[in-house]
Amino acid sequence: MTAAIETRGLTKSYGRSRGIVDVDLVVEAGQIFGFLGPNGAGKSTMIRLLLDLIRPSSGEAWVLGLDIHRDRLAIDRRISYVPGELSLYSELTGRQLLTYLGNLHGHVDAAYRDSLIERLELDPFKRIKTLSRGNKQKVGLVAAFMIRPELLMLDEPTAGLDPFVQLEFERLCEEARSGGRTVFISSHQLPEVEHLCDRVGIIREGKLLAVETIADLKARALHRLEIDFGGPVDAATFSNLPGVRDLAVTDGTLRCTVMGSVDALIKAAARFEVHNIRSIDTSLEEIFMAYYGSGEAADKTAAGEAGHVAA
Ligand SMILES: Nc1ncnc2c1ncn2[C@@H]1O[C@H](COP(=O)(O)OP(=O)(O)OP(=O)(O)O)[C@@H](O)[C@H]1O
Ligand SMILES: [Mg+2]
Secondary structure (H helix, E strand, O other): OOOOEEEEEEEEEEOOEEEEEEEEEEEOOOOEEEEEOOOOOOHHHHHHHHOOOOOOOEEEEEEOOEEOOOOHHHHHOOEEEEOOOOOOOOOOEHHHHHHHHHHHHOOOOHHHHHHHHHHOOOOOOOEHHHOOHHHHHHHHHHHHHHOOOOEEEEEOOOOOOOHHHHHHHHHHHHHHHHOOOEEEEEEOOHHHHOOOOOEEEEEEOOEEEEEEEHHHHHHOOEEEEEEEEOOOOOOHHHHOOOOEEEEEEEOOEEEEEEEOOOHHHHHHHOOOOEEEEEEEOOHHHHHHHHHHOOOHHHHHHHOOOOOOOOO
């Protein structure tokens, strides 16, 4: 099957500052893909390159199997884009703009468009200039979904949406996926997209550090464990167990961090009288934040090494 998006060595330099560097990415069709990274990481640059709004310094890319530059018109007919900073004809009402865009496109199912307006609770009769940021965003989203495109490119689509609308937006993405469409969403926030996305790519300082399923990210999770024993235990019994780090034993309570399986630690602990075990699993967020921080921690995590992941 043709990938929805494929890039090879895609690079954009802005003079001395970097946009994105040597990005190889494949996004399979029919998935919801999260493109995550901090401010200035290169998310919007990547999206603009794929839409042929800016030209790469080097590298190649295909959208729906078509060359992003040579086949741009053919691609444009089959995709939707909602930019991070939406600027719309402000004198029109939402409905007028949607009608105009629908006519430009040519095939819009009006009943479906109206159902989107209703589901996102957009007031279509207000002039766009009078709408709040979140309500403007809804106009962009209705415009993107109403044409039922094969690929939706959404640059931080959830910014400004209230939780109710966000939930409805997620349902729209899931319905798009059920219909075999692909959704590419950029975001700063893993928690916002982790339950929605099939896979996520993490970009920092223009470099794609990792592309993983949420399940694989979780498999490398860190667990904080605390075990209360019936009496004193020797820290040395536990210190060399696989995956165990930051070990401390005080007053019969062991505290440590475990990367991966906790099996060895639990079996070692079972030789003593155990009163209580507490496991704090904030690790997905922690792994993710490690990608955000500068330096080694992120690179180690990206390489899949069992290094300690410092936030
Ligand atoms: N037109 C431009 N001229 C010079 N540098 C640019 C230009 N556009 C982007 N950059 C630089 O490229 C890098 C990536 O920017 P980009 O807008 O892609 O980040 P982003 O991940 O979308 O960030 P945000 O989360 O803030 O939207 C940044 O360092 C930015 O300063
Ligand atoms: Mg951006």
